[in-house]
Amino acid sequence: MADDKEAAEAFVSEVHKRISNAFDVFDHEFNHTVDVREIGTIIRSLGCFPTEAELHDIIAEVEEEEPTGYIRFEKFLPTMTKVLMEHKFRPIPDDLLLQAFEVLDQQKRGYLEPEELSKYLMQEGETFTQEEMEEMLSAALDPDKNVIFYKDFVGMMTIDDTQ
Structure with a gap:
């Protein structure tokens, strides 16, 4: 004991x-x-x-x-x-996050244009501010292609929850 x-x-x-x-x-x-x-x-x-x-x-x-x-x-x-x-406010599991991006990617390209993502995140649900959007895009945007490859971005956003 x-x-x-x-x-x-x-x-x-x-x-x-x-x-x-x-x-x-x-x-x-x-x-x-x-x-x-x-x-x-x-x-x-x-x-x-x-x-x-x-x-x-x-x-x-x-x-x-x-x-x-x-x-x-x-x-x-x-x-x-x-x-x-109490393990409150846990992050959304990466597979659900990926599914959400796939719903937004109606053409199944594997990426979203920054304008598309901005539109969704600044106009729907709990909206992002312009500053939050710019901060996120600075991390999410592929510098060569100028798009968000969301599978890579989900990998960056999710944390190892084994602590």
């Missing part, structure tokens, strides 16, 4: 370390706070992908009574620990 407790404590300790490391990247003042606008990036860097509504719920949970524009580590840690321990 002691081994189980030690293993659980070691696991929680490792989760806390991961959260702390991700948070520290954005703690530019080294005062255990980050800009509230960085919370989504921090959460995604930990392998969690909440919707915008879910992200707003998390922020509401960790924000001060009187919002300051900053999130304190002490408030972020317990909430994020619970999220990671």
Whole structure:
């Protein structure tokens, strides 16, 4: 039984370390706070992908009574620990992501034009901003052919979920 407790404590300790490391990247003042606008990036860097509504719920949970524009580590840690321990906001499996791209690629070419992808992502569902679109295209676009080979892009986007 002691081994189980030690293993659980070691696991929680490792989760806390991961959260702390991700948070520290954005703690530019080294005062255990980050800009509230960085919370989504921090959460995604930990392998969690909440919707915008879910992200707003998390922020509401960790924000001060009187919002300051900053999130304190002490408030972020317990909430994020619970999220990671419960395996919430897991990424979409790569095969489903690939299927989504294949639906958009009606001619079955194996790629999408940047304009096509921009149209879908900026006009449908939870829309991307122009800045988010440009950032994604900078990673997704094949520099020689100026198209998105989505099988390669899905491979880049998915993470090894065996942690």
